Amino acid sequence: HERVITDHFINEEVRDEDEIEEPGEIIIAGYGRIGTIVDRMLLAAGYKTTVIDYDSKQIDMLRRLGARVHFGDATRPDLLKAAGIDRARVLVIAIDDVDSVTQLAEYAVQNFPDLHVIASARNRHHVYDLWAVGCRDIIRETYDSSLRVxxxxxxxxxIPRAKSRKMVEAFNDLDHRAMLEVADSYDPALPLEKNDAYVARVKEMRGPWEQELGNRIREILRDG
Amino acid sequence: HERVITDHFINEEVRDEDEIEEPGEIIIAGYGRIGTIVDRMLLAAGYKTTVIDYDSKQIDMLRRLGARVHFGDATRPDLLKAAGIDRARVLVIAIDDVDSVTQLAEYAVQNFPDLHVIASARNRHHVYDLWAVGCRDIIRETYDSSLRVxxxxxxxxxIPRAKSRKMVEAFNDLDHRAMLEVADSYDPALPLEKNDAYVARVKEMRGPWEQELGNRIREILRDG
Structure with a gap:
């Protein structure tokens, strides 16, 4: 982790952090596979983004026009302040380390109630952790690609394309509902496999879920 | 990597590999975050799947009804044969190791021309590698979630939901086209940053791409 905060602009100009006058409307914490794409999407729509990343290997990718880049650990409140978190509208958390994502989400949700926080989750367990700290816009990082596969x-x-799409939607609906139905049994202090209430609930529900899913998908296959 | 091939069924029954009589229509190599979801989607639609995974930590997840599971390294031709690759219709490659994905895709495409091979790619570089070995159904593992973020x-x-969707589609269209436009300059023998032709082509195209993308997205924002 880079501990010295510096601000780089694409034109190689280096500025002190207190010179940052016009913060981005969106802060993107983590400039890896997800952060880079989200950044391009937002810049294309005319928004101003501020990127925070501690990985010097990402520097090459940061050499693009108009980039506001802070090097450092995005979980540090002073760095977030320098990046303008108190005036940002959206925070996208797309850093690699699972615990850092949760820590940053918790800090942001608790301290900036008007900020919309979008967090990238490693897996279903991580979704529950993020939910438990108050994050409400959570996106599993390989889930959508799984649906596409x-x-x-x-x-x-x-299977014709239109039917395939409907089947994917049916799966997605049920998957979301299933996740919510067992969320009450989740305990962030316990690993999932040691949480007997959670395991019992999942075991109880799995049969009905799979049956309902199968029914809905076969109905789509039959009737379109 | 588990090197001994054994076949497990959910009911704890252990069978020799030559007893496998009815192979799945779909082979899923890799039972991690992507493979598990794809498996559930296919089972729900009534298809028979065969799963190959070498990671014993996945065993718990494999304890489900009707699973055909082979433990071992999915890049091994003998294991693929035991899993029924010569009669399968679809091979889903969702293993973690980037080089193994490419190796398996190459083997499957070259030896089983009627098999539909879907490969999960780590990133854009990996997409080019997979394309170079003849794989034509390639899905980047965090790309779709990035679009959702x-x-x-x-x-x-x-931005209203309908406009947001259109903007995402515009981004996706251009991203695909851009990837194809520089694919000719890709050389699997060279790391991207050492491939001068590729770097020059990307540098040349980046401006026009971003401009066209910005135009299309602003048009959607203005006109819907």
Missing amino acids: GRSAYEALG | GRSAYEALG
């Missing part, structure tokens, strides 16, 4: 498999097996 | 940010910034 599944849809592609459906189509390769001869 | 971007769409969520658009909506949090007040």
Whole structure:
């Protein structure tokens, strides 16, 4: 982790942090595979973004026009302040380390109630952790691609595209509902496999879930 | 890597590999975050899947009804044969190791021309590698979630949902086209940063791409 805060602009100009006058409307913490794409999407729409990343390997990727870049650990309140978190509208958390994502989400949600916090979650367990600290916009980092792989498999097996899409939506609906139905049994202090109430609840619900999912998907296959 | 091939069924029954009589229509290599979801999607639609994974930590997840599971290294031709690759319709490659994904994709594409091969790619570089070995259904493992994060940010910034969706589609279209436009300069024998032709081509195209993307997205923002 880079502990010295410096601010770079694409034109190689180096500025002190107190010179940052016009912070971005969106702070993107983590400039890896997800952060870079989100940044390009927002810049293309005319928004101003501020990127925080501690990984010097990302520097090459940061050499683009108009970038506001802070090097450092995005979980540090002083760095977030320098990046303008008190005036930002959206914080996108897309850093690699699972615990840092949760820590930053908790800090942001608790201290900046008007800020919209979007967090990238490693997996389902991480979703529950983020939910427990108050984050309400949580996106699992490989979930959507999994759905796309599944849809592609459906189509390769001869299912028409429109049906395949509906089947994916049905799966997604049920997956979300299932996650909420067991969320009450989650305890952030316990690993999932040691949480007997959670394990019992999942075991109890798995049969009905799979049955309902199968029914809905076969209905789509039959009737379109 | 587990080197001994054994076949497990959920009911704890252990069978020799030559007893596998009815192979799945779909082989899923890798039972991690992506493989598990794709498996559930296909089972729900009534397909038979065969899962290959070498990670014993996944065993708990494999304890589900009807699972055909082979433990071992999915890049091994003998294991693929035991899993029924010569009769499978679809192979989903969702293993963690980037080089193993490419190696397996190459083997499958070259030896089983009727098999539909879907590969999960780590990043854009990996997409080019997979393309170079003949794989034509390639899904970047965090790309779709990145688009969803971007769409969520658009909506949090007040852009209506329908417009946000259109903007994401415009981004996706251009991103795909851009990737194809520089694919010719890719050389699998060279790391991207040492491939001068590729770097020059990306530098040349980046401005026009970003401009076209910005134009299309602002048009959607203005006109819907």
